[in-house]
Amino acid sequence: MSDTGVTVKKNQDFSQWYVEVVLKASLADYAPVKGCMIIREDAYAIWEKIHEILNSKIKATGHRNVYFPMFIPEAFLKKEAEHFEGFTPEVAWITQGGDTPLEEKLAVRPTSETIMYATFSKWIRSWRDLPMKINQWCNIVRWETKATKLFLRTREFLWQEGHTAHATSEEAEAEVMYALKEYKDIMENYLAIPVLVGVKSESEKFAGALYTTALEAIMPDGKALQMGTSHNLGQHFAKVFGIKFVGEDKQDHYVWQTSWGITTRLIGAMIMVHGDDKGLVLPPKVAPIHVVIVPIMFKGVEAEAINTKANEISEKLKSNGLNVVFDCRQEYTPGWKFNQWELKGVPVRIEIGPRDLKQGQVVMVRRDTGQKSPVKEVDIPITVERLLQEIQDNMFAKAKTLLQDKTTAINNYDEFKKMLEEKGGFLKAAWCGSTACEAKIKEETGCTIRVCPFQKEEPTDGCVYCGQKAKETVYFARSY
Amino acid sequence: MSDTGVTVKKNQDFSQWYVEVVLKASLADYAPVKGCMIIREDAYAIWEKIHEILNSKIKATGHRNVYFPMFIPEAFLKKEAEHFEGFTPEVAWITQGGDTPLEEKLAVRPTSETIMYATFSKWIRSWRDLPMKINQWCNIVRWETKATKLFLRTREFLWQEGHTAHATSEEAEAEVMYALKEYKDIMENYLAIPVLVGVKSESEKFAGALYTTALEAIMPDGKALQMGTSHNLGQHFAKVFGIKFVGEDKQDHYVWQTSWGITTRLIGAMIMVHGDDKGLVLPPKVAPIHVVIVPIMFKGVEAEAINTKANEISEKLKSNGLNVVFDCRQEYTPGWKFNQWELKGVPVRIEIGPRDLKQGQVVMVRRDTGQKSPVKEVDIPITVERLLQEIQDNMFAKAKTLLQDKTTAINNYDEFKKMLEEKGGFLKAAWCGSTACEAKIKEETGCTIRVCPFQKEEPTDGCVYCGQKAKETVYFARSY
Numbered sequence: 001m002s003d004t005g006v007t008v009k010k011n012q013d014f015s016q017w018y019v020e021v022v023l024k025a026s027l028a029d030y031a032p033v034k035g036c037m038i039i040r041e042d043a044y045a046i047w048e049k050i051h052e053i054l055n056s057k058i059k060a061t062g063h064r065n066v067y068f069p070m071f072i073p074e075a076f077l078k079k080e081a082e083h084f085e086g087f088t089p090e091v092a093w094i095t096q097g098g099d100t101p102l103e104e105k106l107a108v109r110p111t112s113e114t115i116m117y118a119t120f121s122k123w124i125r126s127w128r129d130l131p132m133k134i135n136q137w138c139n140i141v142r143w144e145t146k147a148t149k150l151f152l153r154t155r156e157f158l159w160q161e162g163h164t165a166h167a168t169s170e171e172a173e174a175e176v177m178y179a180l181k182e183y184k185d186i187m188e189n190y191l192a193i194p195v196l197v198g199v200k201s202e203s204e205k206f207a208g209a210l211y212t213t214a215l216e217a218i219m220p221d222g223k224a225l226q227m228g229t230s231h232n233l234g235q236h237f238a239k240v241f242g243i244k245f246v247g248e249d250k251q252d253h254y255v256w257q258t259s260w261g262i263t264t265r266l267i268g269a270m271i272m273v274h275g276d277d278k279g280l281v282l283p284p285k286v287a288p289i290h291v292v293i294v295p296i297m298f299k300g301v302e303a304e305a306i307n308t309k310a311n312e313i314s315e316k317l318k319s320n321g322l323n324v325v326f327d328c329r330q331e332y333t334p335g336w337k338f339n340q341w342e343l344k345g346v347p348v349r350i351e352i353g354p355r356d357l358k359q360g361q362v363v364m365v366r367r368d369t370g371q372k373s374p375v376k377e378v379d380i381p382i383t384v385e386r387l388l389q390e391i392q393d394n395m396f397a398k399a400k401t402l403l404q405d406k407t408t409a410i411n412n413y414d415e416f417k418k419m420l421e422e423k424g425g426f427l428k429a430a431w432c433g434s435t436a437c438e439a440k441i442k443e444e445t446g447c448t449i450r451v452c453p454f455q456k457e458e459p460t461d462g463c464v465y466c467g468q469k470a471k472e473t474v475y476f477a478r479s480y
Numbered sequence: 481m482s483d484t485g486v487t488v489k490k491n492q493d494f495s496q497w498y499v500e501v502v503l504k505a506s507l508a509d510y511a512p513v514k515g516c517m518i519i520r521e522d523a524y525a526i527w528e529k530i531h532e533i534l535n536s537k538i539k540a541t542g543h544r545n546v547y548f549p550m551f552i553p554e555a556f557l558k559k560e561a562e563h564f565e566g567f568t569p570e571v572a573w574i575t576q577g578g579d580t581p582l583e584e585k586l587a588v589r590p591t592s593e594t595i596m597y598a599t600f601s602k603w604i605r606s607w608r609d610l611p612m613k614i615n616q617w618c619n620i621v622r623w624e625t626k627a628t629k630l631f632l633r634t635r636e637f638l639w640q641e642g643h644t645a646h647a648t649s650e651e652a653e654a655e656v657m658y659a660l661k662e663y664k665d666i667m668e669n670y671l672a673i674p675v676l677v678g679v680k681s682e683s684e685k686f687a688g689a690l691y692t693t694a695l696e697a698i699m700p701d702g703k704a705l706q707m708g709t710s711h712n713l714g715q716h717f718a719k720v721f722g723i724k725f726v727g728e729d730k731q732d733h734y735v736w737q738t739s740w741g742i743t744t745r746l747i748g749a750m751i752m753v754h755g756d757d758k759g760l761v762l763p764p765k766v767a768p769i770h771v772v773i774v775p776i777m778f779k780g781v782e783a784e785a786i787n788t789k790a791n792e793i794s795e796k797l798k799s800n801g802l803n804v805v806f807d808c809r810q811e812y813t814p815g816w817k818f819n820q821w822e823l824k825g826v827p828v829r830i831e832i833g834p835r836d837l838k839q840g841q842v843v844m845v846r847r848d849t850g851q852k853s854p855v856k857e858v859d860i861p862i863t864v865e866r867l868l869q870e871i872q873d874n875m876f877a878k879a880k881t882l883l884q885d886k887t888t889a890i891n892n893y894d895e896f897k898k899m900l901e902e903k904g905g906f907l908k909a910a911w912c913g914s915t916a917c918e919a920k921i922k923e924e925t926g927c928t929i930r931v932c933p934f935q936k937e938e939p940t941d942g943c944v945y946c947g948q949k950a951k952e953t954v955y956f957a958r959s960y
Contacts, residue, residue: 032556032598033586036549041614044545065524069516069636070619076512089578094588096573097623097635106513108574108588118512128811134521139550139619143577155577156549331608 005339006279014221014272021271022150025280025344035148035155042344043151043267045288047158050266051137053190054160057182063133063162068115070138071106076114079240083113086207090142092155108141113208113233113259116163117241124255126246127167131175132255135162140263151268152225152480159263165243165255172232172256179230179260180213186262187227191270192283192396193217194403195227196426196475198451203435206259210234216450216475218406219272222424224450224477227269230260273399274368280345281367283395284388290322291384292341296334296353310352313362313380320381342367347391348384368394407475411461416476420445426477430470432463441465447476485819486759494701494752501751502630505760505823515628515635522824523631523747525768527638530746531617533670534640537662543613543642548595550618551586556594559720563593566687570622572635588621593688593713593739596643597721604735606726607647611655612735615642620743631748632705632960639743645723645735652712652736659710659740660693666742667707671750672763672876673697674883675707676906676955678931683915686739690714696930696955698886699752702904704930704957707749710740753879754848760825761847763875764868770802771864772821776814776833790832793842793860800861822847827871828864848874887955891941896956900925906957910950912943921945927956 006024008017022028027043039047055065071094078084087110094106109115116134124132137160148154162179166172180197187193195215205212209231217225237243238254247253274281284290293314295306307328314326325346327337334351341349349365356362356374364375364383368391375383406425410416416427427447431437441464442448452474459470486504488497502508507523519527535545551574558564567590574586589595596614604612617640628634642659646652660677667673675695685692689711697707717723718734727733754761764770773794775786787808794806805826807817814831821829829845836842836854844855844863848871855863886905890896896907907927911917921944922928932954939950 029599029602031549032595033549033551033553036551038549038599039547041544041546044547047547048545064521065528066521067519067524067527067619067638069511069513069518071513071516071636073513091578092574093576094572095575096585098569098571098625105576115512119509119518122509139547145578156551158547 004336005343006277009277010220010275017275017277018272019150021275021279021343022268027267027271027280028150030150033155035144037150037154037156039158039264042288043264046267046270046282046286047264049286049288050186050190050262051160053186054182054262057185058133058135058162061133061178062131063135063164066134066136067138068112068119068136070109070141072109072112072115073104073106075104076118077107079114080208080237083208083237087111087142090144092141092143109138110140110142111259111261112136112138112161112163113237114241117237117243117257120165120255121241121243124165124243124245127248130245130255131164131166131171133162133164133175135160149268149480151271152265157264159261161259161261164258165238166257167245167247167253167255169234169256172234172258175258176213176230176232176260179258180215180228183215183228183230183260183262187215187217187266188396190283190285191266192285192392192399193227193269193273194396194400196403196451196453198453198475200229201435201438201449201452201474203438204448206231208233208236210236214451216426216477216479217269217273218403218425218477219269219480220402221272222406222478224426224475224479225265225269225272226450226479227266228260228262231258233257233259273402274395275345278339279343281395282345282347284347284392287345287347288323289325289344289346290388291317291324291348291350292337292346293324293326293350293352294334294337294341295328296351296356302354302357306352306354306357309357310350313350313352313377316381317384320385322384348387350380366391368398410464413464416441416447416464417445420447420478424478426450426475428473428475429464430459430461431472431474432466432468433471434463434466437463437465441476446478448479450475450477450479484816485823486757489757490700490755497755497757498752499630501755501759501823502748505825507747507751507760508630510630513635515624517630517634519638519744522768523744526747526750526762526766527744529766529768530666530670530742531640533666534662534742537665538613538615538642541613541658542611543615543644546614546616547618548589548592548599548616550589550621552589552592552595553584553586555584556598557587559594560688560717562716563688567591567622570624572621572623589618590620590622591739591741592616592618592641592643593717594721597717597723597737600645600735601721601723604645604723604725607728610725610735611644611646611651613642613644613655615640629748629960631751632745637744639741641739641741644738645718646737647725647727647733647735649714649736652714652738655738656693656710656712656740659738660695660708663695663708663710663740663742667695667697667746668876670763670765671746672765672872672879673707673749673753674876674880676883676931676933678933678955680709681915681918681929681932681954683918684928686711688713688716690716694931696906696957696959697749697753698883698905698957699749699960700882701752702886702958704906704955704959705745705749705752706930706959707746708740708742711738713737713739753882754875755825758819759823761875762825762827764827764872767825767827768803769805769824769826770868771797771804771828771830772817772826773804773806773830773832774814774817774821775808776831776836782834782837786832786834786837789837789857790830793830793832793857796861797864800865802864828867830860846871848878890944893944896921896944897925900927900958904958906930906955908953908955909944910939910941911952911954912946912948913951914943914946917943917945921956926958928959930955930957930959
């Protein structure tokens with residue numbers, strides 16, 4: 001691998017391109033522990049942005065952050081049978097403290113339902129305590145045996161997990177949809193990634209849930225990526241952990257619960273969808289740096305004047321709330337800097353050289369299209385603002401086109417297999433609703449049902465696998 | 481324990497009082513895992529505040545957040561011998577992933593020097609890469625065998641760890657002092673807790689450091705609490721992990737490093753120092769809620785008018801950036817609410833009843849002093865603002881008095897032991913500098929040297945233990 005610059009084309013070797021972009025843009029690094037990663041400065045800044053956006057949304061609607069221990073006694077995990085079966089194969093176990101073997105081994109949380117709900121039963125006593133709406137930002141461990149991939153699948157990752165308890169089923173349902181709506185907003189309007197939303201099939205739902213809703217995006221290589229989930233847990237956990245409340249009717253009731261989460265994999269999705277052969281392309285709304293200013297000369301009187309002007313522009317833009325880097329390092333050439341900041345995906349570059357200075361202008365370059373245009377000094381702030389919005393919109397529009405291109409309506413199984421090999425993507429097909437057909441398709445093609453849309457489309461064909469009467473039209477895909 | 485209200489007096493049974501306040505004010509709860517705790521909503525909100533304050537400080541000075549894996553291979557921990565010896569007795573070990581025993585057991589990070597610095601050696605190549613200043617917010621595990629205590633000593637806690645690498649020893653020294661200065665600001669000007677700062681003795685320093693600086697506070701029971709530390713790591717780790725850079729002189733050099741951290745135990749200190757027999761007293765600058773408004777009547781036409789007015793006041797204060805709760809719950813009496821919000825330590829309470837409404841005023845009550853005063857409606861915003869500042873200042877002044885009262889200059893060992901039994905606190909005494917005397921004092925009294933002040937005071941007496949010529953005057957105390 002060359003030290004700087006991406007050497008692989010995105011459409012030639014997508015997987016290798018991805019790794020190069022992640023490493024060379026310094027978003028992440030391999031950790032000295034197998035299957036783990038280091039989230040570096042710029043990627044963490046994006047995660048902090050997501051953190052901030054979601055926090056402000058959920059706090060405004062009465063959710064509060066907490067922190068529960070990451071150790072879960074084995075007995076707790078075991079309480080909900082489906083949950084235990086779903087998670088134990090990938091649990092990391094702590095068996096020793098100092099020199100002493102533990103009496104009961106402890107799971108490092110693969111998710112926190114069981115440790116939290118054991119306590120909910122203590123906190124919730126009356127209808128006055130409901131709804132209880134808490135959220136936690138933390139690290140999660142799932143001891144993957146599959147090949148790991150930076151951001152998308154690592155043994156440790158960061159996430160947010162919302163957990164709520166309600167007096168009625170209706171309230172729980174509304175909460176599931178609430179989380180889904182906020183997630184969709186973050187993915188589409190901040191990360192600029194369009195998503196399909198819907199319900200997971202029985203075999204794909206969260207272990208222990210009544211049902212799982214999900215947001216799914218398509219990657220340029222035709223594989224789907226689950227972007228987030230929001231589960232209706234019904235009363236499954238409430239019954240197992242005894243989470244009851246005395247209602248206004250003075251009777252005992254079990255609560256209705258939800259849980260929902262998004263993870264650092266969103267950063268991986270963003271890289272995949274938007275990046276190009278030069279490296280990262282960051283949506284302005286989550287970019288840690290909005291504008292980089294590169295002076296074109298280094299020495300002499302003119303250089304000083306250029307630096308003064310660049311500094312002025314930088315301060316002006318900063319005062320408008322933008323993050324600006326004025327790259328005045330002398331040890332690098334302008335060309336080297338252009339490549340470096342393009343690799344890092346900064347949305348707007350401002351170049352200022354001797355001729356620009358004379359003409360009272362700068363050159364502005366869009367990262368998404370590469371378009372260059374001279375901008376009069378007085379117009380810089382308003383132009384930057386407009387460009388950032390245009391870039392954000394353009395990136396979303398491009399990603400939407402990708403989603404459309406990678407979505408194919410399928411009438412029969414031969415076409416299904418043919419399309420899958422030709423371009424992958426979402427295969428929209430009729431399904432009879434049987435787990436057997438779903439399992440057969442998975443076995444034969446590697447495709448799973450990504451979502452069953454909320455708005456049911458009346459299928460005109462029979463089930464894509466068995467030909468029997470179809471129940472609904474669903475989206476299949478291979479996935480990360 | 482009664483369900484509401486603190487039943488133990490702070491000066492009668494401090495330890496029990498502390499536990500009651502923490503649990504009843506819902507700051508934390510015991511976890512179903514031994515030695516662990518749940519950080520609840522209000523306490524987590526305070527942690528978020530600390531997070532926000534420190535983040536804005538360190539980002540402004542070029543530090544950036546990252547996330548490293550929490551797993552540390554045993555071999556890494558072992559590399560720095562002192563470090564390994566210091567930490568292994570309290571490491572939680574992961575030995576199994578799913579059903580499979582791990583080839584090499586993994587430590588859950590007790591601190592991240594080793595995992596980070598193994599990677600620093602890859603990232604740092606040239607003087608251009610320096611200084612490297614990163615920080616991480618995460619959970620930490622130390623498998624305590626001593627009795628645990630909510631916030632102060634638990635097997636898992638949250639912290640922030642700054643890690644920096646510099647080209648020169650001078651820069652590293654400046655960084656150590658920088659972190660110390662920002663910590664002091666947070667502790668004194670936000671948490672309203674005065675601290676002593678200085679250097680730790682050799683036997684109390686961080687395992688692997690060149691030297692450790694620390695901030696120490698005194699608790700009302702006379703025990704000291706270490707509030708934060710900032711370590712100069714010298715080149716110890718750099719040599720072990722091979723962190724070298726090519727200088728401007730084209731020669732290879734080892735970097736100079738620092739690390740520094742504060743933890744969720746700060747919340748415990750804040751509770752201990754400021755709380756009273758009614759419960760929590762929160763410094764306004766970190767309080768999750770600044771003002772609670774309690775209406776005095778519930779039914780009838782007047783109630784409606786009162787609620788309207790209360791809402792108006794609430795909105796006005798919120799628009800000034802304050803967090804306000806208008807407690808209009810009908811299922812509780814005003815008296816119950818007063819107790820509840822006092823327990824939770826909200827700095828200012830506003831009461832509004834029918835007579836107040838008629839007179840165009842409210843009653844304002846300070847949490848710290850209990851002082852009540854009528855305030856004309858028009859004066860509410862400015863009065864609240866003034867009160868919050870007064871409360872903040874008063875709390876710090878009171879805590880300063882506590883520190884003074886609990887600090888005693890000692891001339892000889894008999895006096896030392898007598899004072900220790902009588903009132904504990906910081907015992908300021910001359911010390912010859914020998915580790916043997918320090919160890920003897922610890923063995924005989926349980927006291928350790930908390931800090932050796934930066935500004936050396938010329939000792940007039942001989943060493944408090946051996947009577948030999950003293951090197952400096954230091955602060956001893958029993959501690960948490």
